[in-house]
Amino acid sequence: MQKIIVAALLGASLVTTAVPATAGGVDRADAAAGWLARQMADGERLETEFGGVKYPDQGLTIDAIFAFAAARTADDYSDRAIAWLAKPEISSGYLGADGESYAGAHAKLAVAARVKGKNPRAFGGVDLIAGLKALQAPSGRFSDRSAFGDFSNAFTQSYALVALGRDAAGAGYLAASQCPDGGFPVTFETSPCVSDVDATAIAVQALRAQGKPVTRAVTWLKTKQQADGGFPSAAGASNANSTGLVAQVVHGTAAVKARKYLKSVQVGCSDQANKGAIAFDASGFDPANAPRATAQAVLGLTGANLTTLRSGGPDGAPTLSC
Numbered sequence: 001m002q003k004i005i006v007a008a009l010l011g012a013s014l015v016t017t018a019v020p021a022t023a024g025g026v027d028r029a030d031a032a033a034g035w036l037a038r039q040m041a042d043g044e045r046l047e048t049e050f051g052g053v054k055y056p057d058q059g060l061t062i063d064a065i066f067a068f069a070a071a072r073t074a075d076d077y078s079d080r081a082i083a084w085l086a087k088p089e090i091s092s093g094y095l096g097a098d099g100e101s102y103a104g105a106h107a108k109l110a111v112a113a114r115v116k117g118k119n120p121r122a123f124g125g126v127d128l129i130a131g132l133k134a135l136q137a138p139s140g141r142f143s144d145r146s147a148f149g150d151f152s153n154a155f156t157q158s159y160a161l162v163a164l165g166r167d168a169a170g171a172g173y174l175a176a177s178q179c180p181d182g183g184f185p186v187t188f189e190t191s192p193c194v195s196d197v198d199a200t201a202i203a204v205q206a207l208r209a210q211g212k213p214v215t216r217a218v219t220w221l222k223t224k225q226q227a228d229g230g231f232p233s234a235a236g237a238s239n240a241n242s243t244g245l246v247a248q249v250v251h252g253t254a255a256v257k258a259r260k261y262l263k264s265v266q267v268g269c270s271d272q273a274n275k276g277a278i279a280f281d282a283s284g285f286d287p288a289n290a291p292r293a294t295a296q297a298v299l300g301l302t303g304a305n306l307t308t309l310r311s312g313g314p315d316g317a318p319t320l321s322c
Contacts, residue, residue, distance in 0.1 A: 031276030033071035037317035070304035072313030086124035107159035140173030158206035182220035229257030247300030269322030
């Protein structure tokens, strides 16, 4: 049952108000990271509700580690989070056990280990890099080994490339998945090839680090920017998750507009309990999706690069002074 829940994990709205660029010495990214830190159960992990029950969410906790590193704050929360992830009973449920092995989990946790200055080849008694490479096919694709199906996709492939640093076969497979319009699909080897904003943004980051051309993909991404400066995940309105991902890889006017959108959906001082959080979209704050939206938005606000991201900065969970 736990394996199914892990795979599946891969309210009322309050109107957001504008937040000043800085307030009491705390900027927007700091405030967002501080709110995210305060959501951590026992100060060490984030949880996701599934079927009315809250479960520890390793992947979302890793997103928080990335956000803290990007904002260069809440380092004590980040330390506790990586220590929690290193516990065998926690990592095994995420990476796979009893014959299960998930490529995306190995890759993302390896990146988190590196961000925190840990050795991904000896993380909590596990060689994450060897485990990841064992899931790579001759084609270069990284796939899950699971009785519940293969959940690998463009995010899996991209995180694997970031984790490994250089991998010609893996980069070649990802590059070859590019759709005719220049974007990248979430799901590989399907017809027709349907480009996705989120998948394209993460693929651009991974391929750029591998020295592969990404101009067509970035051009396609820019065509998806909405009038409000944000980006949609597929069709529909802008959201903070997609915009946060794209803001990491575009530059110039497109990046400025994307960050302006992210700031526009940040919760202000009218909601004291949640000030600093980033709402998923303009409909307002929802506790069910705000942690993930906030984590990804922080990376977009700072322009963080997963390949060079490193943890550091002061401890604590900064908050807006209102």
